[in-house]
Amino acid sequence: MKAMTINIDQRKKTKWKKVIAITAIILVIVSLLYTFAYLRHDSNHVDMGNRLAGMSLEHPLGTDHLGRDMLTRIWIGAQYTIGYSALALLASLLIGVPIGLLSGYFKGMIDRVFMRSADAFLAFPDTIVAIVLAGLLGPGIGNLILAITLIKWVNYARLVRSTVLAESQKEYIWIAKMNGLSPRKIVSKHLFPHVIGSVLVMASLDFGKVILLISAFSYIGLGVQPPMPEWGAMLNELRPYFNSMPQLMLYPGLAIVIVVLLTNLLGDYLRDYFDVKKEGKV
């Protein structure tokens, strides 16, 4: 009985989440079609005669201080903001996960080298490292992604390493070794499934943070450079018009919030998906 009540609660919760996710997807598709199939504005097309225009069918979110269509810029910006964040995360995963697996499984010298360097990165707060790197390498999105990767891989390596260390102690790994499984096979068949779930969940939660980081750096001028319509950069550009047209700053801000929320939902979903204990009953 007890187990059943929990199940119903969870089903309600997942149903609620599904409704949100589906609504969001429909909204995205409709607005994408409207923007690119119907309006077909150029995101960088300057139209000074039509600057800071209000809402209309032609410009559903109005125009900015250079008369550029806001909706189009938000959508083009999505490519940059989300794309760069995904790129930075992917790079972090590709570096962090293998290092964590190797460190945790082989221990010894490899582990010491990797983990000491990870400690060095961990000693500084994210933003400080990013600012220093951007300062050293110069502003620009490439350097920003590099900086984010250098900060983030450490988290993944440590997460993976600690999971692998704990699992390696268990008897099933002993038995796999005794049965002649090669280290590669043990890592891929036995250890990787333990790691992948938590890594993807962590990545989906990090996604929001990285978006905020890129936007924040673009806002202070160290990331994406104008006229590229990255959301943080847009916020920065529109700052002087906050008093007269506050909604202009609201749009990119809202876009960031929505994406962060959606990635968190995605994280929840991934966690359930990779938890074998969730499917089926005893």
Added chain:
Amino acid sequence: MIVDVQHVTKSYQGSKNILRDVSFTVEKGECLGLVGESGCGKSTLAKCLLRMEPIDSGSIQFNGQAIESLSERKLRPIRRKMQIVFQNPTASLNPKLKIKDSLLDPIEQLKGEADLNYFQFTSKKDYIRQLLEVVELPASMADRYPHQLSGGQRQRVTIARAISMEPELIVLDEPTASLDVISQGVVLELLDDLRRKLNLSYLFISHDLAAVHQMSQRIMVMKDGEVTDLFDKEDIFSDQRHAYTKELISIF
């Protein structure tokens, strides 16, 4: 003779000897029981016997071949013939793998044909069905995850994996200690059946003298890293037993 252990000594850095001059043999098809308190060195002995730990001195022969200093590569074909079942079935199965994937681990490592006699199969599926059948589990368990099984069922899966390559020796390290009373009895019975059916040899390690007595033909008693007594099952109440053995008997 499957196993011949002579004068094995083992110590860890900074501690007294864990194993002191341990000698014994295991015959083909025999169950040798090993009783002792926790910390007497019985688990270390099991690990040394299977070369999971190196020994300091002495010799270990498996089927007439000395294995104490064989390279890992030469050891590989021998490893298949000696298996272990641990106390805790939960830790012995990867929780993220389906039962069938855990069961396939040993045979997937084979290059070329498996020379199995008892298990004659046409497909992987057939092989798994037979493995589960021999430990009295339904074939439908193959697609489950370990957490969907009871402790007793899980231990049967680890037993199925241990016999999957038709080994000659299985070390049973307290195989029933973490099971409830009823499953304990059932699993012991199953192990005894399998020994006869597959002509297996066991080193059965336990602190439960009654269980060891039920399962074994000969019983070895260890205390503080030494073998203090080694006798045929029938002679357990003999006057010649070591004082410590008598103390153990008085408990039961």
Added chain:
Amino acid sequence: MILSIKDVTIKNKDNTIIDNVSLSIREGEWFALVGQSGSGKSMITQAIGQLLPSSLKVEGNIYLRDTDLLSLDKKEIRQVRGKRITYIFQNYLGSFTPFHTIEHHFKEYMRVQGLNDTKLQNERMIESLESVALSQHLLKRFPSQLSGGQLQRVSIALALLFSPDIVIADEMTTALDSVSGYKILELLKQRQKETNCTILFITHDWRHVRKYADRLAVMKDGQIIESGGKHRILDHPQHSYTKQLIKAAPLLRKQLPSGLDQEEIL
């Protein structure tokens, strides 16, 4: 009857966990409550001292001599616990605060029970350590510096310190290996003889039942399925589950499950 459990039912929001259990324990006896894990045997012992979380509802009566323990308020039950009812648990490390010495545990317990005179405290402490065959220098040690067997001896010493009416021993040897477990139980038996205390012994191990119990009850799924004298139940079990349990535990000698030799009966 020193302890009578009458029609006790324990429920949570959705389930009945303990279903109408009644038990009587006689003065000075060793009463064993046997069952698999999850049968609810520990829950009953916790209900006796009102140790269950408030989400569980307990119905029925539990009498310690003439006092209904379930009707006592928090303050009153605290006075019963530790003085008239004491516990020994399976998890001996969890029973002690890791950063307090053994002496600290003794003194704190005595203070709580109203014994404040230092000289008397010391006398009692040393006397009670001697009774469980432990030397005095252990007093200055911390729990982690003692072996499991030693800690369970200290548990016995603490449990018997104020001559309680009943000692509840919940799987107290399960975490120990069989030799030290045996030594502990021998000691408890000896102390029982000396102090004439009553023992409610929770176990799943027939060996201990066979050796020490006077009477016993078998629990399954929150119900008592069989209870009575040791020899009656072990040698002539009525319920099929009891039979199954007894059969599953191997015997060393050719003897009756109760430990009586075949010849003695004939």
